[in-house]
Amino acid sequence: MASVGKIARRTFLIGAAAVAGGVAVGYWYVSRPYANPLEGELAEGEATFNPYVKIAPDNTITVIAPRAEMGQGIATALAALVAEELDVPLDMVKVEHGPASFAYYNAALLEEGGPFPFYDRSLMAETVRGALGGVSKVLGFQGTGGSSSIRDGFDKMRQAGAAARHVLVEAAARKLGVAVSELSTADGAIEHKASGRSVTYGQVASAAAAIDPPATVRLKDKADWKLLGKAQPRVDMLAKVTGAPIFGIDVILPEMLFGTVKMSPRFWAKPAKADLSKAEKMPGVVKIVPLETTYGHGFGIIAENTWAAFQAAEAIEVEWDAAEYPADGAAISRVLADALASGEGSALRHDGDIDTAFADAPRERLVEAAYEVPYLAHACMEPMNATAQFKDGVLEIWSPNQMPTMTRYLCSEAVGIERDKVDVHTTHLGGGFGRRGEMDFSVYAALLAKEAGGRPVKVTWTREEDIRHDTYRPAAAGRFQARLGDDGLPEALDIHIASPSVIGSTLRRMFPSISPLGPDRTITDGSHNQPYAIPNYRVTGIAADVGIPVGFWRSVGNSYNGFFHECFMDEIATAGRTDPVELRRKLMAGWPAAVKVVDRVAAMAKWGEPLPSGRARGFAFTLSFGGWVAEIVQVADTPYGLRIEKVWIAADVGIALDPGIIEAQLVSGAVFGLSAAMGQEITIADGMVEQSNFHDFDAMRISQCPAFEVAILENAERMGGVGEIGTPPAAPALANAVFALTGKRIRTLPLSKEVAFA
Amino acid sequence: MRLIVDGKSIEFEADPEMPLLWALRDLAGKTGPKFGCGIAACGACTVHIGGEAVRSCTLPVGQVEGEVTTIEGLAAGGKLHPVQQAWLDEQVAQCGYCQAGQIMSAAALLEANPDPTDQDIDEAMNGNLCRCGTYPRIRAAIKKAAALKTAGI
Ligand code: FES
Numbered sequence: 034m035a036s037v038g039k040i041a042r043r044t045f046l047i048g049a050a051a052v053a054g055g056v057a058v059g060y061w062y063v064s065r066p067y068a069n070p071l072e073g074e075l076a077e078g079e080a081t082f083n084p085y086v087k088i089a090p091d092n093t094i095t096v097i098a099p100r101a102e103m104g105q106g107i108a109t110a111l112a113a114l115v116a117e118e119l120d121v122p123l124d125m126v127k128v129e130h131g132p133a134s135f136a137y138y139n140a141a142l143l144e145e146g147g148p149f150p151f152y153d154r155s156l157m158a159e160t161v162r163g164a165l166g167g168v169s170k171v172l173g174f175q176g177t178g179g180s181s182s183i184r185d186g187f188d189k190m191r192q193a194g195a196a197a198r199h200v201l202v203e204a205a206a207r208k209l210g211v212a213v214s215e216l217s218t219a220d221g222a223i224e225h226k227a228s229g230r231s232v233t234y235g236q237v238a239s240a241a242a243a244i245d246p247p248a249t250v251r252l253k254d255k256a257d258w259k260l261l262g263k264a265q266p267r268v269d270m271l272a273k274v275t276g277a278p279i280f281g282i283d284v285i286l287p288e289m290l291f292g293t294v295k296m297s298p299r300f301w302a303k304p305a306k307a308d309l310s311k312a313e314k315m316p317g318v319v320k321i322v323p324l325e326t327t328y329g330h331g332f333g334i335i336a337e338n339t340w341a342a343f344q345a346a347e348a349i350e351v352e353w354d355a356a357e358y359p360a361d362g363a364a365i366s367r368v369l370a371d372a373l374a375s376g377e378g379s380a381l382r383h384d385g386d387i388d389t390a391f392a393d394a395p396r397e398r399l400v401e402a403a404y405e406v407p408y409l410a411h412a413c414m415e416p417m418n419a420t421a422q423f424k425d426g427v428l429e430i431w432s433p434n435q436m437p438t439m440t441r442y443l444c445s446e447a448v449g450i451e452r453d454k455v456d457v458h459t460t461h462l463g464g465g466f467g468r469r470g471e472m473d474f475s476v477y478a479a480l481l482a483k484e485a486g487g488r489p490v491k492v493t494w495t496r497e498e499d500i501r502h503d504t505y506r507p508a509a510a511g512r513f514q515a516r517l518g519d520d521g522l523p524e525a526l527d528i529h530i531a532s533p534s535v536i537g538s539t540l541r542r543m544f545p546s547i548s549p550l551g552p553d554r555t556i557t558d559g560s561h562n563q564p565y566a567i568p569n570y571r572v573t574g575i576a577a578d579v580g581i582p583v584g585f586w587r588s589v590g591n592s593y594n595g596f597f598h599e600c601f602m603d604e605i606a607t608a609g610r611t612d613p614v615e616l617r618r619k620l621m622a623g624w625p626a627a628v629k630v631v632d633r634v635a636a637m638a639k640w641g642e643p644l645p646s647g648r649a650r651g652f653a654f655t656l657s658f659g660g661w662v663a664e665i666v667q668v669a670d671t672p673y674g675l676r677i678e679k680v681w682i683a684a685d686v687g688i689a690l691d692p693g694i695i696e697a698q699l700v701s702g703a704v705f706g707l708s709a710a711m712g713q714e715i716t717i718a719d720g721m722v723e724q725s726n727f728h729d730f731d732a733m734r735i736s737q738c739p740a741f742e743v744a745i746l747e748n749a750e751r752m753g754g755v756g757e758i759g760t761p762p763a764a765p766a767l768a769n770a771v772f773a774l775t776g777k778r779i780r781t782l783p784l785s786k787e788v789a790f791a
Numbered sequence: 792m793r794l795i796v797d798g799k800s801i802e803f804e805a806d807p808e809m810p811l812l813w814a815l816r817d818l819a820g821k822t823g824p825k826f827g828c829g830i831a832a833c834g835a836c837t838v839h840i841g842g843e844a845v846r847s848c849t850l851p852v853g854q855v856e857g858e859v860t861t862i863e864g865l866a867a868g869g870k871l872h873p874v875q876q877a878w879l880d881e882q883v884a885q886c887g888y889c890q891a892g893q894i895m896s897a898a899a900l901l902e903a904n905p906d907p908t909d910q911d912i913d914e915a916m917n918g919n920l921c922r923c924g925t926y927p928r929i930r931a932a933i934k935k936a937a938a939l940k941t942a943g944i
């Protein structure tokens with residue numbers, strides 16, 4: 034087995050990206066705690082206790098939830114962690130995102146960047162987790178992704194609340210001249226029951242902030258939780274039902290100009306010839322600015338309103354250079370096929386001895402299949418946008434983004450100023466799904482602001498620009514081979530997955546001077562780390578660079594590995610004449626959390642009971658981001674096509690902090706996965722994306738939406754994520770249901786190429 | 792150009808070809824209606840004109856006839872509209888970006904059909920895309936809103 038040092042030297046790419054970030058930002062103080070970024074921005078009389086809590090004299094309690102709220106309910110969930118220990122009801126706290134700051138680093142975001150499955154608790158796995166978490170801290174990597182926010186914040190945020198409460202009570206004891214032990218807290222006040230006297234938190238806040246926080250705090254026992262473990266009303270719900278201006282696209286500033294971009298439809302291609310004259314003369318147009326960035330080349334348009342900017346963008350006449358990458362679907366498939374045939378790659382799982390296991394396998398015991406999936410766009414409901422103002426050497430940017438500290442860094446580089454001259458305001462996000470971890474929309478706004486004479490510019494992309502300039506979920510191909518034993522169970526499973534490297538592509542955009550090293554574990558994430566006991570089990574990932582920008586799309590590698598792996602498990606079940614649920618029970622017997630979600634979902638759906646004719650079900654299980662999820666999809670044959678009637682989900686996330694939010698996320702994740710599986714694909718012709726808007730890149734509509742039944746379990750030892758885990762099992766459960774209904778084993782997505790959906 | 796928006800008369804200068812959505816958002820400062828597609832394919836920009844649900848992204852502002860109501864003007868007299876109240880009770884919104892449009896479509900549906908069936912709901916709401924997949928809670932909230940409305944709450 035490799036030593037920790039060796040694993041560190043193998044530089045798993047996510048680590049490489051992080052280290053690259055560190056070199057670039059030049060920050061390397063391992064042990065020094067970060068300064069509290071709230072110190073500099075307190076209102077008159079306001080006191081702060083740590084980076085997460087501010088209290089004003091009028092008892093306004095502000096909690097900083099420094100993760101992007103993109104619908105996953107993180108503002109509510111993080112605030113509840115603080116409120117629980119601070120002993121205040123959730124509706125008493127004001128929740129803010131807070132500034133971009135290294136203090137808000139996300140350790141859990143990188144923790145799982147090593148080669149270990151989530152259930153591996155060995156010393157080495159834990160050591161690497163600690164080391165990668167440390168990298169995140171050192172870099173001050175403030176990011177929202179990888180379903181990591183709660184895992185990162187669970188202790189940190191509760192400790193912040195408890196530490197603040199501790200000094201508040203201490204200050205109250207001094208003020209009232211009584212012992213701390215005689216005081217109790219409730220609803221933002223500290224009471225001395227014996228004398229009937231009480232003070233509010235606000236009344237003692239500044240005195241309390243002067244007291245040194247305790248070296249350690251005792252957190253409440255789970256049994257004493259008042260908020261956690263129960264569904265809370267979301268803190269942002271009222272704003273969202275009244276149309277309040279909370280999104281990036283809603284920013285309005287005095288003297289604001291409006292803009293848009295027209296970037297090369299061939300990635301990284303430059304304009305060969307351009308005629309701006311017609312566009313420049315259009316009414317309302319202020320200025321047209323050439324843009325050259327690591328994200329691509331094109332033009333930015335500054336205008337007096339968004340409509341004028343859109344019109345002018347269309348009027349720009351330009352010929353773009355040719356594509357320097359495989360320019361159509363057939364050429365891209367060939368790259369993937371060649372990669373699979375190359376015999377290269379790195380195996381992140383290799384149990385037993387695959388070569389021997391297949392050497393003498395009789396033909397009738399072999400199961401073989403090839404799978405392929407297309408590129409996908411994120412298609413967030415809110416098109417990409419950001420607003421920026423460059424004035425007196427300072428860049429202020431309002432950006433619906435998932436990576437504030439990286440946004441600050443790349444915008445400072447683009448404009449050519451020091452990082453501390455950039456202020457990032459993170460607004461609410463109208464969907465993120467990984468797309469808003471990119472910096473293009475922020476950088477373009479920053480570059481246009483530089484040309485706007487000190488006025489702010491709100492730069493909104495058209496939907497067409499958004500679909501055609503995404504960082505796509507990569508296309509991927511998989512080759513699967515199994516050898517079955519006498520009992521029908523797999524004795525050996527050999528998997529090869531080829532896909533462009535998400536991390537390699539991300540580095541090209543963010544740190545173009547650094548060349549990627551080491552394997553990208555996202556390529557096989559969802560295949561190399563599943564809780565199946567198969568004696569000979571090998572999973573090899575092959576990075577197949579295509580040159581089309583790819584990025585993090587809800588559940589990343591799990592989105593296609595889940596589809597491949599779980600459809601192939603269904604093929605194994607069919608070939609071995611084993612019931613698909615029974616197959617899982619047998620192969621996952623060593624992981625009780627897995628077996629329990631399988632059993633639960635089977636019981637909920639009454640799996641195995643006969644169905645009326647014209648109906649069938651499919652099953653899938655995935656472990657992603659620490660969430661153990663089993664899904665069953667039921668489809669019905671109707672005169673209008675296949676209809677997804679019902680979906681059952683059982684999920685184990687360890688500790689379920691807010692069951693209402695978790696249920697919503699599981700359904701949301703499944704709808705996202707079903708949308709893609711049913712009908713989405715991004716195709717390339719002449720180097721350009723062919724789709725452009727919701728008429729040709731649609732998602733599930735309400736009339737197609739099945740009924741859902743969800744169960745949340747808490748058997749797993751480690752806490753898992755929530756935001757992405759509903760997605761990976763959705764596509765395979767649907768494809769397996771289609772097989773059960775029609776006998777058609779569909780191994781490529783979207784399924785709509787072979788069957789029609791109602 | 793003059794329009795009545797959310798009960799107030801507003802005056803602005805605009806190319807009559809400019810879609811109502813951009814006149815509302817950029818010229819009138821009404822950011823409640825959202826931009827999602829610009830081709831009447833997602834419903835994020837839905838407003839009411841004379842009580843009817845209309846996609847404001849494809850309607851030239853010069854052709855608007857009648858009073859415009861946006862999500863910002865839906866609550867009357869400081870009280871949430873029953874649809875908004877139901878949305879709050881059912882905790883519908885995730886990212887929330889589509890919800891202004893969803894709520895406006897649902898409010899128009901209930902105006903025309905106080906007791907919609909599941910199929911009525913599917914038909915009336917099919918033009919409103921939600922990338923977060925909040926549809927099951929939207930269905931529940933519309934039923935709830937219908938009950939609230941009938942009860943006069
Ligand atoms: S923005 Fe009007 S329907 Fe999409």
Ligand code: FES
Binds near residue numbers: 104463886923924925
């Ligand atoms: S709530 Fe996010 S798009 Fe509907």
